[in-house]
Amino acid sequence: MILRIDTTSSIPVYDQIVEQIKRAIASGALRPGDALPSLREAARTLRINPLTVAKAYKQLEQDGVVETRHGLGSYVSASAPSAAAEFGRQALARGIDHVLLDAMQLGIGFDEVRELFDQRALALDPDNGGTDNAHE
């Protein structure tokens, strides 16, 4: 379990931890029953305060993807994968809505957005290039 923190980011450190762990669960890198690093260990590794890690873990617990047992540590819950996938799906939908609303306010039409969308997809990962548009 590798976590990367950017202390210069405007996103709170504990949020970065929460999101990374959710993604790790959604992608299958963390599976139900797996132990999260202990508060102190994570804090030492990331060079942050243990309380900040605790804040993240508590958030994960409230979101139902982690179960914490006093004196033992925190573990990925059985229902975590579906919960994490659901979180991810919602975040994705929110992101898409945001893009579409931005486009509407900019007076940019749907077709043009879709075009931009395809362009960016190609730029980020050529393999994603769709089902038929051979680009070379």
Next chain:
Amino acid sequence: MILRIDTTSSIPVYDQIVEQIKRAIASGALRPGDALPSLREAARTLRINPLTVAKAYKQLEQDGVVETRHGLGSYVSASAPSAAAEFGRQALARGIDHVLLDAMQLGIGFDEVRELFDQRALALDPDNGGTDNAHE
């Protein structure tokens, strides 16, 4: 000039104003020389603190899309449209990249994202759903 403020959002109120005005300029709803609502009027309409509106206008001035004349008010600057359009394009590209990266991390394929995209577009604005809407 209609502004919508969500005081619940984690995005600062002044940021919401700045972005919406930039989009209004980019879309042509606001054109060079047009007057922005006065600080007091905007504050009354949006039911927020005048200082918050002032902060937004100041930001717009620093971004070069608005010019403020003491005692007269704030006006869309001549160079605003191109700056705003650039801003809009960049914001849109950032949003799209964000969506695509999220999808990748969730293991959601490009085709599936595009499907979601079409669904949301239809949900947000049925008129956009057509596959043939020439928008000019």
Next chain:
Amino acid sequence: MILRIDTTSSIPVYDQIVEQIKRAIASGALRPGDALPSLREAARTLRINPLTVAKAYKQLEQDGVVETRHGLGSYVSASAPSAAAEFGRQALARGIDHVLLDAMQLGIGFDEVRELFDQRALALDPDNGGTDNAHE
């Protein structure tokens, strides 16, 4: 809005605050739109650390009974009364279940528990003595 804290209790201070505010909402003492005391004011009044109050308020926000606006303060949300009532109802059901399970493990029958129940109700508030059961 009066809060009473017992620092000797085993119940965390922030939990005491959370529960008291929920009860105040459920009972109608706090109504939608009402402002909660500011973090610092509450901390000063209760002679505890502001962060502890913040923890309580954040919990209330996650539970949907309070909305916090950066730079303004925390307010009872519109949906708070029903949410608080629901919380209360669940807590009551949990408490009743706990009593019944305890009784079962003690080999105390349902009738005897109900009798105890009536006795305690009378002891705590004679007016509650029920509609008809003269018990001696």
Next chain:
Amino acid sequence: MILRIDTTSSIPVYDQIVEQIKRAIASGALRPGDALPSLREAARTLRINPLTVAKAYKQLEQDGVVETRHGLGSYVSASAPSAAAEFGRQALARGIDHVLLDAMQLGIGFDEVRELFDQRALALDPDNGGTDNAHE
């Protein structure tokens, strides 16, 4: 002697053991002279740390309901039943008081609580639910 442990609960595991054994004694399921499971056996059965069981047994010893003999094990003491019965009665009364006070603070009347009570009793153990067990 069946113990049920919920490692998720906020109630310490050793407390859960202590209370359940006291109830077993109060109900007569465990009688003076009966042996408690050995530390190791209980730990293996409950899948918890032996030290946790030891802590529970030590607590039971301090409460005078169990006597431990080095190398032999722990046994229910002669005076245990009355002590345990007293414990059980008090715990039950505390639980009932708690429910009643909660209800009062929620503005829920005694009759409604009694109704809830009957409902839960039926849900937890249909055999208790009879409407014909006249309790007076």
Next chain:
DNA sequence: GTGGTCTAGACCACT
């Protein structure tokens, strides 16, 4: 003024 985040460190309880 307000809340939000983070640190450093103490103390407690559970395993």
Next chain:
DNA sequence: GTGGTCTAGACCACC
């Protein structure tokens, strides 16, 4: 060892 709570105080951002 583990997590949970609380304090004291700093720094930031928003209104």
